[in-house]
Amino acid sequence: MNFKKSNKLYKKGLKHLVGAVNSPVRAFSSVGGNPLFIKKAKGTKITDVDGNEYVDLVLSYGPMILGHRHKKVQKAVEKALKNGYSFGASTENEIKLAKIVCDAFPEMDKVRFVNSGTEAVLSGIRLARAFTGKDKIIKFSGCYHGHQDALLVAAGSGLATLSLPGSKGVPEGAVKNTLIAEYNNLESVKKHFAEHDDIAGVIIEPIGGNMGVVIPQDNFLKELKDYLETKGALLIADEVMTGFRSKFGGAQELLGVTADITCLGKVIGGGFPVGAYGARNEIMENVAPLGGMYQAGTLSGNPIAMAGGISTLTELKKQNPYEKFEEIGAIIEVILLETAKKYNVDLTVNRFGSMLNPFFTKTKVTNFEEAQTSDTEKFAIFFWEMIKNGVFLPPSQFEAWFLSSALKDKDIKVIADAVEAGMLAVSK
């Protein structure tokens, strides 16, 4: 396997693109080497510019849940393209996608489409403040909610990958209303409520996916929701990653908890730029033009993205792949654990449905601190061995691996062989 063309493009890209990438997680900073440049993808496979083919477990960081270029999505998008790309006025497809999304989340009467997960969350936070009239927001360390100023503290994802505590350029004032709690620790939330009486709500990734995969323990979410109700504060579920992935109704359906405000992205656009936030009527009525909370977007509800979203979610509902995800996820988990055992490699695997990832540590990983006990040098060795053996992984210990419903037995065989090579290399 050679990466000649990727390396050449990387050098060329450095001139006018920052680090030759348009999102820092795409850089290979924490695993060494240069980022791969992709030419195309189809089904379970992604192909780089040198013609190397990989089973794709990145899936564009989650959206490609049906695999790449599913024929129904392709057809729907091509059809939409023929009618025009953007109108600055409403289309029927926005109503259709809104119905699919609202039907999937029982507490959601209305939804507003935006262009990314970041926009969804920043609008969801604004809405929580508008509705409650309070300013403070609690977030959990290790949870990533996009790159808005207020939540770019103790965030996982690219910041964890690059070992950054927060972002430069975020003024102190922008985070003065952000309080940090520890994931899976209700007491750390209660402590803030004991000290502040102006907390609008708590934002959470109901299944952590940006410090690696971290699973809510026991009744953590349910207890959190019950507690917030006693305080008149809102639960804001950031389901940008888990929405329509953990279950059709997201992590909320899987865990039996309903949030007050839900933020979505990734899967709902089927690979096109879409985000959304939604809630029950009494909350959504605060959003302009019905209410005084302003939020807008030139390309919001973009017709191509709506076609991508409707076709993806319609096909997803039909396929109902969640049991299959559970089965395949469990198989990959066993492959990882048994191979690690064979080569005496310390490994913890966290998995929830179609999101999983291995941590190179003996420690159980239930929060960001424990996630950081993983040996990231071992991860880097493992990562490159997986690449060389035909499996495309996120180039970071702190990003989840995603499964698509297109995965076949032969892909799992490729993954198993690559894991064998990876663990062997790590053990040396």
Ligand code: PLP
């Ligand atoms: N929230 C979560 C949980 C995410 O995982 C992400 C992105 O990975 C975001 C928000 C931000 O979404 P976007 O990258 O589309 O702005």
